[in-house]
Amino acid sequence: MKPLIPYLTCATLARTADEGVGIAVVLLAQQRTHSAGIAAAVLAAWMAPHVVAAPAAGALAARVRRPAVFYRGALAGFAVAVGALTLCVGQAPLGVVLGVAVAGGACGPAVTGGLSSVLAELTGEDERARAYGLDAATYNVAGLGGPALVTLVAALAGAGVAGTVLAAAAGAAAVCFPRGVRAIPGERAPKSSGLRALWRIRPLRAVTAGTTLAFVGVGGLTLTAVQLEESRGYPGAGGVLLTVFAGGALAGALAVARRPPRAAPPRIAAYSLLGTGAALAGAAVVEPFAGCAALFAVAGFFDGPLLTATLRIRADHAPAGVRTQVFTLGAGFKITAAATGAALTGVVAGSGPATVLLGIAALQGAAAEVVRRA
Numbered sequence: 001m002k003p004l005i006p007y008l009t010c011a012t013l014a015r016t017a018d019e020g021v022g023i024a025v026v027l028l029a030q031q032r033t034h035s036a037g038i039a040a041a042v043l044a045a046w047m048a049p050h051v052v053a054a055p056a057a058g059a060l061a062a063r064v065r066r067p068a069v070f071y072r073g074a075l076a077g078f079a080v081a082v083g084a085l086t087l088c089v090g091q092a093p094l095g096v097v098l099g100v101a102v103a104g105g106a107c108g109p110a111v112t113g114g115l116s117s118v119l120a121e122l123t124g125e126d127e128r129a130r131a132y133g134l135d136a137a138t139y140n141v142a143g144l145g146g147p148a149l150v151t152l153v154a155a156l157a158g159a160g161v162a163g164t165v166l167a168a169a170a171g172a173a174a175v176c177f178p179r180g181v182r183a184i185p186g187e188r189a190p191k192s193s194g195l196r197a198l199w200r201i202r203p204l205r206a207v208t209a210g211t212t213l214a215f216v217g218v219g220g221l222t223l224t225a226v227q228l229e230e231s232r233g234y235p236g237a238g239g240v241l242l243t244v245f246a247g248g249a250l251a252g253a254l255a256v257a258r259r260p261p262r263a264a265p266p267r268i269a270a271y272s273l274l275g276t277g278a279a280l281a282g283a284a285v286v287e288p289f290a291g292c293a294a295l296f297a298v299a300g301f302f303d304g305p306l307l308t309a310t311l312r313i314r315a316d317h318a319p320a321g322v323r324t325q326v327f328t329l330g331a332g333f334k335i336t337a338a339a340t341g342a343a344l345t346g347v348v349a350g351s352g353p354a355t356v357l358l359g360i361a362a363l364q365g366a367a368a369e370v371v372r373r374a
Contacts, residue, residue: 004131006178007115007122011138014075014111014173017166019146021046021082021104024166025089027150027159032090038097042089045098047335049105050112054332057109058117058194058325067118072174074110079170081107086163113331117324120315122178129312133257136307140250144243194325203266203317207310208330210371214273214306215334217363219341221245224360225296227353234289241283244293245300252304265309265316270371272309275302277364284357 022043029039057074064070081104088097116135123131146166153162198204225241261268279299283292310330318326348356 004119004122004134006176007119008134008138010075010173010176010178011115011135012141013169013176014078014115015138015142016146016149017078017082017170017173018108018111019142020150020162020166021085021146023147023150024154024159024163025085025101027154028086028089028163031159038090038094041094042085042097042101045101046085046105046108047339049102050108051332051336051339053106054109054113054328055194055325057106057114058322058328061110061114061117061324061328068177068179071110071114071118072177074107074114075170075174075177078104078107078111079167079174081105082163082170083167086160086167109328109331113327113329114324116311117314117327118178119311120323128315129260129308130257132311132315133253133260133308135311136253136304137250137257139307140246140253140304143246144250193319194322194329197319197322197326198329201317201319203313204326206266206371206373207269207313208333210269210273210367211306211310211330212333212337213370214276214364214367215337216341216344217360217367219338220345220356220360223342223345223349224353224356227349228284228292228357229289231353232287232289232292241293241296244297245303248297248300249303249307250300252301253308254304255301256305256308261305265312266371268305269309269313270368272302272306273364273368273371275299276306277361277368280357280364281361284354284361 025042025046026039029035029042033039061067061070081100084100085097085104088100116132119131119135120128149165150159150162153165198208222242225245229241263271276299279295279302283295283299286292286295311327314326314330315323345356348359
């Protein structure tokens with residue numbers, strides 16, 4: 001357990017900063033420029049490299065002789081970019097701001113999938129299930145804590161201070177990165193090898209295809225949750241639904257970490273997707289707010305084991321030479337799918353939030369079938 005403490009500290013700090021950046025940028029843009037267009041442009045510049053840079057980042061992390069130096073450097077660069085972005089938004093020419101955002105976003109794959117890939121080097125086979133359950137929990141803690149931290153600090157001291165706090169958290173993550181992570185002999189694969197492994201190795205292909213499809217639906221959940229409550233007479237309550245979903249996911253991840261299921265990870269992934277889909281379908285048809293919120297919490301609870309199983313499958317089946325690439329590519333595909341889903345949700349929003357939520361639920365069921373059959 002001792003080697004995991006610095007890793008979990010590092011991952012929680014880094015991912016909290018990553019989750020909070022989007023809200024900080026929006027608040028800064030509103031405060032300094034009063035322009036939603038500038039906020040959207042900066043956010044797009046920050047997110048795009050998460051997808052585009054994933055293969056290169058994974059390949060580079062796999063090829064360096066001293067991985068700890070690489071990850072500390074990536075996290076330090078991430079921290080500097082967040083700090084610079086905090087200073088630049090609304091103060092510097094837009095081209096400079098976008099350049100800083102692109103540079104910071106290029107460090108994103110190291111913060112998400114890249115960090116998760118090093119757990120396999122810090123743990124043995126017998127403790128891997130618990131380790132990835134705890135790693136999944138860091139994503140959920142960050143998903144809850146990052147936005148909440150920014151909102152609270154911005155309300156008390158301003159958006160600029162909130163951005164500075166996020167930069168400090170990312171810097172602290174660089175300091176906390178665990179020692180003992182070493183290069184694996186033979187880990188010199190070309191950039192394309194991670195894609196080849198994702199396609200040729202059945203468990204990797206199945207979980208990547210399934211979770212990518214699922215995230216097309218998950219990407220539209222934010223807008224749909226807000227619209228669902230507005231349609232039922234609870235304007236602004238969409239934030240509550242998303243919060244209980246994230247809280248349920250944290251509870252699910254911690255439950256798996258405490259008592260790992262005996263079932264194989266692919267089966268856990270499939271059942272988790274089915275559970276999430278069934279709960280969201282129920283939330284689409286249940287009228288009382290309390291019942292709807294409870295079902296969102298149940299849906300989130302199943303999402304916790306899904307992430308744990310996904311991380312475990314990547315760690316167990318990715319060849320050592322391309323493990324980091326597999327993690328970063330998998331995260332990149334999910335981000336791309338979520339962005340696509342958000343755009344599609346805007347197109348079909350006119351059909352009503354309950355109908356859209358049923359569609360999101362159906363995608364989770366289809367994803368479960370993909371995991372089972374791919």
